Amino acid sequence: MKRTSAIFGLVIRFRWLALLALLAGPARAAEAAKILARDHYVEVRSTVPAIAGQTVKLYVRERVSAAMPERIAGDKVVLFVHGGGTPGSVAFDVPYQDYSWMAFLAAAGYDTFSVDLTGYGRSTRPPALNDPANLSAEQRKALGVPEAKERSHPFAMITDASDWDDISAVVAYIRKLRAVERVALIGWSRGGRRSAGWAAQHPDEVSKLVLLAPGYDRTTPRPAPSLSVLGPVFNVTSRAEFFDRWDRQAPSPGQYDPKAAQAIWSELLVSDPVGAAWGPGVFRAPEVVRTGWGPAMVKKLTPPTLVVSPEHDGIISPELVRAVHADIGSSRKVLVDLARSSHNALWERNHLLLFRASLEWLDHGTVNGQANGVVRLGYDQKCARGAEL
Numbered sequence: 001m002k003r004t005s006a007i008f009g010l011v012i013r014f015r016w017l018a019l020l021a022l023l024a025g026p027a028r029a030a031e032a033a034k035i036l037a038r039d040h041y042v043e044v045r046s047t048v049p050a051i052a053g054q055t056v057k058l059y060v061r062e063r064v065s066a067a068m069p070e071r072i073a074g075d076k077v078v079l080f081v082h083g084g085g086t087p088g089s090v091a092f093d094v095p096y097q098d099y100s101w102m103a104f105l106a107a108a109g110y111d112t113f114s115v116d117l118t119g120y121g122r123s124t125r126p127p128a129l130n131d132p133a134n135l136s137a138e139q140r141k142a143l144g145v146p147e148a149k150e151r152s153h154p155f156a157m158i159t160d161a162s163d164w165d166d167i168s169a170v171v172a173y174i175r176k177l178r179a180v181e182r183v184a185l186i187g188w189s190r191g192g193r194r195s196a197g198w199a200a201q202h203p204d205e206v207s208k209l210v211l212l213a214p215g216y217d218r219t220t221p222r223p224a225p226s227l228s229v230l231g232p233v234f235n236v237t238s239r240a241e242f243f244d245r246w247d248r249q250a251p252s253p254g255q256y257d258p259k260a261a262q263a264i265w266s267e268l269l270v271s272d273p274v275g276a277a278w279g280p281g282v283f284r285a286p287e288v289v290r291t292g293w294g295p296a297m298v299k300k301l302t303p304p305t306l307v308v309s310p311e312h313d314g315i316i317s318p319e320l321v322r323a324v325h326a327d328i329g330s331s332r333k334v335l336v337d338l339a340r341s342s343h344n345a346l347w348e349r350n351h352l353l354l355f356r357a358s359l360e361w362l363d364h365g366t367v368n369g370q371a372n373g374v375v376r377l378g379y380d381q382k383c384a385r386g387a388e389l
Helices: 002-033 101-107 137-142 160-178 190-201 239-247 258-271 318-327 351-364
Strands: 035-045 055-065 077-081 111-116 183-188 206-212 234-238 282-286 305-310 333-338 373-377
Touching (some): 035 160, 055 101, 055 160, 077 190, 111 160, 137 234, 160 183, 183 190, 190 206, 258 282, 333 351, 351 373
Parallel strands (some): 077 111, 183 206, 333 373
Antiparallel strands (some): 234 282
16 A cells, blocks of 8 residues: 555656646746847957057947857857948847847857947947047038037048957957857958958958958059058948938838838947937948958958848949959858848848858858859749748
């Protein structure tokens, strides 16, 4: 009788444990699906000519699944590098529906980071960027700056080399933080030049590259870096300019969601409270002295590289993007021709096609199973949110 009672007790206990496991299952699944956001600041001794030697803080945002261990092996770490206008924390982490590229990859098991380089977003901005007299004559006039007001700084202050030094500091921080040897880099627009240029100089620290609409010029020679390039120190963009520039590249019906675009604009102003208080509200971006990035550096690229060319890009022509792909030295490279998309493809209705292609590349080094050549995406399907366009 005692033996029977003991067995009965074990059965009851087992059933309760099984029931608790079933009840806990959804909770665990929900926890695993939760994407965390963490803020990091990386201190670096700046090489920006105007503030060389000063300590600056680079803002780094992290998006990662709650189920992801803090220290992971392999190449499951990604750093996003922004272009010439929008800081990384805004460009790649749009707080609207499924438009965050960082959150998309984080949900797939990647630890994702984005950086705001010096002069952008929540990172240190050199003092000269706080003076609207350092804008171009046209933008000074638009903001009502008196013609007689002199510039406080007459030269462009940021160079490719100082951008690359910022990336070096952030990559070193991430490698130490997550105990990994290499990271994958994703760059958009000028961020393509920044990330690929850095990868060409540090091939052993890069697992893979994804370049969306990277700028490139085969013909213009690149002079030695100069610390005294006369001209505007920075530029500003108003809401009207932001949308006009986008609309000129959006001939396809429903190419972008106006609510997504408004969410992005709102985040841009939040990232720049100083600029938000100027005139109608603007966001600031530094002018950069372009040096070093050219065919010789592109040919040095050895990591597997995915290059994406949006069909309607009005900022970086598809011909230039195809030239980048052709000149890349890596034996494993794919060019994606992305339909119904502008320079802002990551913010448009075809964004999931882009995100999924990047995930397959990071996971397998292929797009639609191809490890080399050209892949056309989105030309054979209707434009509808959530569909593969």
